[in-house]
Amino acid sequence: MFIEVDGVEKVFEVRRRTGFLKRERRQVRAVDSISFTVARGEMVGYIGPNGAGKSTTIKMLTGILTPSGGRLRVAGIDPSRERRRLAHRIGVVFGQRTTLWWDLPLIDSYRLMHRMYRIPDGRYRENLDRCVELLELGGLLDVPVRQLSLGQRMRGDIAAALLHDPEVLYLDEPTIGLDVISKAKVREFLRELNHDRGTTVLLTTHDLQDIEQLCSRVMVIDHGRMVYDGPLAGLHEAGGSERILVVDLERELPPIEVGGAARVVRTEGPRQWLAFPAGEPAAGLVSQIAADYPLVDLSVREPDIEAVIARMYADKASA
Amino acid sequence: MVGSGRLYGTVAVGGFRRYATYRAATAAGVFTNTVFGVILVYTYLALWDERPRLGGYDQAQAVTYAWLGQALYATLAIQGGGAEKELMSRIRTGEIAVDLYRPADLQLWWLAGDLGRSVFQLLGRGVIPFTFGAVFFTMALPRSAATWAAFVVAVALAMVVSFAIRYLAALAMFWLMDDRGINQTVMIAGVFCSGMVLPLNAFPEEIGSVVRALPWAAQLQVPADVLMGETSLWTAYAFQAGWAVALLALGRLLQAAATRRVVVQGG
Amino acid sequence: MRRVVVRRAEPARLGEGLRAYRLIAGMWIRSTTAYRTSFALTVVGNLLITVLDFVGILLMFSQVDTLGGWTLPEVALLYGLVATAFGLADLLLGSMDALGARIRDGSFDTLLVRPVPVLAQVGADRFALRRLGRITQGTLVLCWALLTVEVSWTAAKVLLVPVAVVSGAVIFGAVFVGGAAFQIVAQDAAEVQNAFTYGGSTLLQYPPTVFGTELVRGVTYMLPLAFVNWVPAAYVLGRPYPLGLPEWAAFAPPLVAAGFAVAAGLVWRAGLRAYRSTGS
Numbered sequence: 001m002f003i004e005v006d007g008v009e010k011v012f013e014v015r016r017r018t019g020f021l022k023r024e025r026r027q028v029r030a031v032d033s034i035s036f037t038v039a040r041g042e043m044v045g046y047i048g049p050n051g052a053g054k055s056t057t058i059k060m061l062t063g064i065l066t067p068s069g070g071r072l073r074v075a076g077i078d079p080s081r082e083r084r085r086l087a088h089r090i091g092v093v094f095g096q097r098t099t100l101w102w103d104l105p106l107i108d109s110y111r112l113m114h115r116m117y118r119i120p121d122g123r124y125r126e127n128l129d130r131c132v133e134l135l136e137l138g139g140l141l142d143v144p145v146r147q148l149s150l151g152q153r154m155r156g157d158i159a160a161a162l163l164h165d166p167e168v169l170y171l172d173e174p175t176i177g178l179d180v181i182s183k184a185k186v187r188e189f190l191r192e193l194n195h196d197r198g199t200t201v202l203l204t205t206h207d208l209q210d211i212e213q214l215c216s217r218v219m220v221i222d223h224g225r226m227v228y229d230g231p232l233a234g235l236h237e238a239g240g241s242e243r244i245l246v247v248d249l250e251r252e253l254p255p256i257e258v259g260g261a262a263r264v265v266r267t268e269g270p271r272q273w274l275a276f277p278a279g280e281p282a283a284g285l286v287s288q289i290a291a292d293y294p295l296v297d298l299s300v301r302e303p304d305i306e307a308v309i310a311r312m313y314a315d316k317a318s319a
Numbered sequence: 320m321v322g323s324g325r326l327y328g329t330v331a332v333g334g335f336r337r338y339a340t341y342r343a344a345t346a347a348g349v350f351t352n353t354v355f356g357v358i359l360v361y362t363y364l365a366l367w368d369e370r371p372r373l374g375g376y377d378q379a380q381a382v383t384y385a386w387l388g389q390a391l392y393a394t395l396a397i398q399g400g401g402a403e404k405e406l407m408s409r410i411r412t413g414e415i416a417v418d419l420y421r422p423a424d425l426q427l428w429w430l431a432g433d434l435g436r437s438v439f440q441l442l443g444r445g446v447i448p449f450t451f452g453a454v455f456f457t458m459a460l461p462r463s464a465a466t467w468a469a470f471v472v473a474v475a476l477a478m479v480v481s482f483a484i485r486y487l488a489a490l491a492m493f494w495l496m497d498d499r500g501i502n503q504t505v506m507i508a509g510v511f512c513s514g515m516v517l518p519l520n521a522f523p524e525e526i527g528s529v530v531r532a533l534p535w536a537a538q539l540q541v542p543a544d545v546l547m548g549e550t551s552l553w554t555a556y557a558f559q560a561g562w563a564v565a566l567l568a569l570g571r572l573l574q575a576a577a578t579r580r581v582v583v584q585g586g
Numbered sequence: 587m588r589r590v591v592v593r594r595a596e597p598a599r600l601g602e603g604l605r606a607y608r609l610i611a612g613m614w615i616r617s618t619t620a621y622r623t624s625f626a627l628t629v630v631g632n633l634l635i636t637v638l639d640f641v642g643i644l645l646m647f648s649q650v651d652t653l654g655g656w657t658l659p660e661v662a663l664l665y666g667l668v669a670t671a672f673g674l675a676d677l678l679l680g681s682m683d684a685l686g687a688r689i690r691d692g693s694f695d696t697l698l699v700r701p702v703p704v705l706a707q708v709g710a711d712r713f714a715l716r717r718l719g720r721i722t723q724g725t726l727v728l729c730w731a732l733l734t735v736e737v738s739w740t741a742a743k744v745l746l747v748p749v750a751v752v753s754g755a756v757i758f759g760a761v762f763v764g765g766a767a768f769q770i771v772a773q774d775a776a777e778v779q780n781a782f783t784y785g786g787s788t789l790l791q792y793p794p795t796v797f798g799t800e801l802v803r804g805v806t807y808m809l810p811l812a813f814v815n816w817v818p819a820a821y822v823l824g825r826p827y828p829l830g831l832p833e834w835a836a837f838a839p840p841l842v843a844a845g846f847a848v849a850a851g852l853v854w855r856a857g858l859r860a861y862r863s864t865g866s
Contacts, residue, residue: 063698064695064698064862092696094696097695102617103621104616104620112613116700117701343774343775344777347772350781358788358792358797361796362646362796365654365792366653369653373649497624499624499628499631500631503631503632503634511638511641
């Protein structure tokens with residue numbers, strides 16, 4: 001297996017001020033004995049609420065943090081012991097922290113990567129050309145990074161992380177704050193990267209669409225524990241979550257009646273909201289409504305990831 | 320009037336609180352000021368050993384001056400780093416336009432915030448090094464409570480003058496747009512002309528007579544002289560208040576010009 | 587599959603570190619010189635600030651002929667040595683005091699995923715050529731002092747001057763590295779470092795005879811700042827050594843510097859280890 005995580009935990013000691021001079025020491029298990037493996041070429045979504053332990057896991061996988069316990073290997077390397085050797089084989093993109101040089105043209109950051117990672121000239125040029133083409137960076141190479149939009153900068157950051165041909169790419173919130181078009185471009189690029197080059201991808205995100213469009217597998221962490229590891233559809237079943245179909249009709253009508261699990265949860269003039277299980281495709285439902293009702297427009301709202309996880313938890317507690 | 324007084328009071332308390340949250344930074348500052356105080360005191364002792372009564376001070380007074388300098392260093396933001404830093408960044412980013420439309424007086428608003436900061440720095444960063452100095456070195460401290468009260472007034476006036484100087488520097492941002500250059504100027508002028516290196520009355524006469532007339536003299540030299548009874552109170556207050564009024568008035572003029580500029584540029 | 591872990595030898599690692607330092611410093615130079623006027627202004631400003639430093643000493647000597655028994659050219663020798671040595675260290679590692687800020691905003695993590703030593707990256711961070719101002723001014727004062735000071739020069743004395751400057755730079759560099767390691771533990775307390783860097787260089791501008799014995803003892807045996815200039819200058823000037831140190835102590839600076847640098851390296855490693863186990 002390319003990534004092996006076996007019973008890994010990370011315990012932080014937190015000191016909290018409880019009085020003028022009094023301090024309380026408390027141990028926090030940011031990651032509590034998690035295990036998983038990722039095969040070469042897999043694309044895995046890693047999700048969970050804020051503070052669940054996602055970043056801590058990524059930091060241990062990249063060698064930034066040393067685990068408090070358990071066994072961890074990436075490409076056969078123990079990240080915490082051989083951080084710099086591992087660095088040649090991984091790429092990391094931190095969504096909210098650019099590693100590009102603010103005041104310099106974009107290309108300068110790439111030239112630094114070229115030399116810092118000692119990338120052979122031919123390889124560098126080949127990889128740069130491919131990234132420039134697929135991420136549409138052509139006109140931006142001579143532009144100072146501070147003048148780039150958020151979406152352009154993210155694409156620039158992704159390219160910077162790939163010039164040295166990493167075998168695995170870690171992305172921490174790669175689409176956060178991006179507009180719809182930029183998000184689509186980033187996703188398309190990642191899909192091609194994974195498909196054409198076989199690069200293993202592990203991404204954390206708050207955007208369920210990232211997962212839906214990219215990952216065949218999703219891992220959910222909460223309170224430092226792995227609460228789900230499997231296909232996305234299974235997550236919806238496990239969470240019992242529902243998607244919402246928003247239907248605009250020609251005129252105000254009584255609540256739509258369709259068979260199965262779909263039901264109207266709200267109406268407002270000609271607009272109606274239908275909830276249906278997230279694991280089910282929307283196509284059948286849509287065609288049924290289109291056949292029976294004067295349909296003007298419709299859209300599907302994805303379930304909120306936090307809500308899915310919250311429900312998973314509630315179910316577990318009641319089970 | 321009461322209402323606006325309460326507003327600026329709140330702003331001042333806010334300034335105080337903001338700095339009060341940085342406990343580790345305050346402790347680090349206390350340590351650093353104490354170390355610098357010790358170094359400076361030894362050099363002064365050597366200097367006054369060689370030239371007793373230099374600048375009209377005896378050794379104990381020179382020592383007192385050195386520790387007062389450390390105590391007021393952060394309080395008066397002698398090398399910069401008070402409200403003007405934030406004001407400059409707001410001018411650079413253009414957020415200042417928001418401030419201009421606020422139903423409060425720009426200058427008073429920032430003055431209140433900076434006074435809050437000053438008071439915190441005096442208590443949080445000033446008292447400990449000064450006490451340390453008083454315990455381990457011979458200082459010339461007044462016995463009478465009236466002198467201490469007079470000193471507190473002088474320090475308060477020094478805070479206002481200090482703000483007025485830095486406010487002017489911050490407004491220069493509207494025309495110069497280079498905060499680094501301005502900050503460096505504030506620092507150089509502040510450290511040298513306030514008498515952080517050497518008491519202004521120990522300067523050679525030709526330079527001394529000039530720097531003692533400049534507004535920076537109101538920051539450290541005048542409060543020190545008030546504390547050690549080396550000056551008539553009313554001369555001291557008149558000097559400080561005179562500069563405070565003049566510089567604040569100049570600040571208002573500059574502020575009006577800057578406002579016109581912002582309005583003309585459309586924000 | 588090879589499972590043999592090869593620990594790369596230290597010299598190779600040092601070479602790699604220096605190479606990375608050069609690369610990153612080069613990027614910062616290009617970043618800062620992109621704005622020409624601003625750059626020119628800061629260079630001039632920096633020079634002025636350091637000049638002012640020496641003006642303070644000149645002001646004192648306008649009132650007295652000797653300070654602690656030392657004349658102006660002698661004090662200028664002290665000043666020139668420490669200002670040049672500190673200036674070199676400040677140029678090469680001076681931005682390490684921004685480490686606390688990098689840890690707070692999380693950008694320190696991005697340095698840890700690079701295939702080059704972290705110390706080299708942190709040392710080269712925000713490399714600023716404007717810091718040449720202090721070196722320039724220190725060198726000028728040093729040259730003036732060497733020309734005016736009354737000394738019967740010998741080969742050993744001439745040789746000692748550059749040796750002292752380089753050793754002094756290493757000693758201050760070690761202080762910067764140690765301070766950076768401290769910031770990993772206490773990010774908000776960056777100012778403590780100033781007490782040892784700027785405070786130390788201010789202290790050394792004045793003769794040791796000015797200070798109390800306890801203080802001199804502290805900066806000789808605990809934090810070996812005395813070897814930056816006090817001891818070498820005492821040898822050059824034929825003055826008694828502080829604390830009655832033996833004659834050969836004047837030639838100890840390279841050894842002291844090497845030892846102190848190794849100690850700082852160990853402290854840095856411990857700091858980095860602490861960061862990687864606590865993440866803050």
